Amino acid sequence: MNRHLLTRRLVAMARPRAVEDGVILRAAARVMGQMGPAGLTLAAVAREVGLVPGTLVQRFGSKRGLLLALADLSAREAEELTARVRQEHTSALDALAALTVEASAGMETPESFAHHLAFLCTDLTDPELYERALAVHQARGRAVHALLAEAAAAGELRAGTDLAALARTVQAITAGAGLTWALDRRGTLAERLREELDAVLSPHVAHTHSHSRTDSEES
Template identity: 30%
Template sequence: MARPRKMPDEVIFNHVHALMQERGAEGVTFASVAERSGLSGASLVQRFGTKQMLVHAALVHAWQGLEERTRRVAEEAERSPQGAVLLLQKLSGSYGDIDTYADNLRILREDLRDPELRARGAAWVETLVAALDQCFAATPGAPEGVGRLMVAQWQGALLLWGFSPDGAVDLFVREHLQRFVRTLAR
């Protein structure tokens, strides 16, 4: 009979995520996760098989969280251009300070290198585009594909903030996207 797990996978994935932020995927080893989690390396090997499988499972778990958060924020969003801005502002609030934002780029690197996770990211973008399109559905003169334009502006705003991280990222995003929406309305 198998022994019950003392630590849920989610807790282990949080340790893996933190290690990836600090050191990149190269810094994730069974030994480093064991040190963080208090579990033995052998237990981790039994549970996940290989380092690649552990990292992949942690990344899939992170995607599940982002997809759920996006779904929840999109459902709550007012169906208006301002609702679109606030939706993206809320998604930006979890990025933290510049160091956290930069460290998360190490994780994005792994998503971009894995075809399955890259496809998951593309599907997430399409979900986000559809939610933003809904926010503009009743807006006269809204350009076709406005949701995709908003996503591109949002990602651009995040990058611009990264080079001049004065103030909170979510406030920077809101101000940048409000200017974009005003430009669309002209």
């Protein structure tokens, strides 16, 4: 290899990245919600983050490489989100409500929900993307079960509650709530998720517990 070319490559490798991969991947998630599968291109993501498409090719290789990296980031952030909401709420059930709502970030409109749903349908038919989608689903399932177990230990839930069954129901109901909301468009997605979660938990909640609400939630 030409010595000067090698020197330039080594300098480029040593130079700090002006835009971190995580910033690019979160921009890709925004483009997903805005444009759907057909509109998600390296050029569209590059415009969103203020780079040239060639930079994304260097980082991720292709659109598929970008999608795989985004899926890996989603799996990691599913664990991080659980830890954060648990720190922010004294009550495990309040943390569960926050987790349910924040996990749907980026799907505030029926159109953005539909676009993300279209990507999920693609994930289900692609072995590598399916593996990562399953990892996210399982991470959230563990988080829901852990928060319910904490709630039971703290007396927020009735004694004898079948936590495993309740955790499965919570995941199923919250997944279906998004689709129902996108169809009937009543209220916001966050409101619908909390409404359906409350309905599922209500028969199991001890009388001494009541969900705390911030001023913005009550208004």
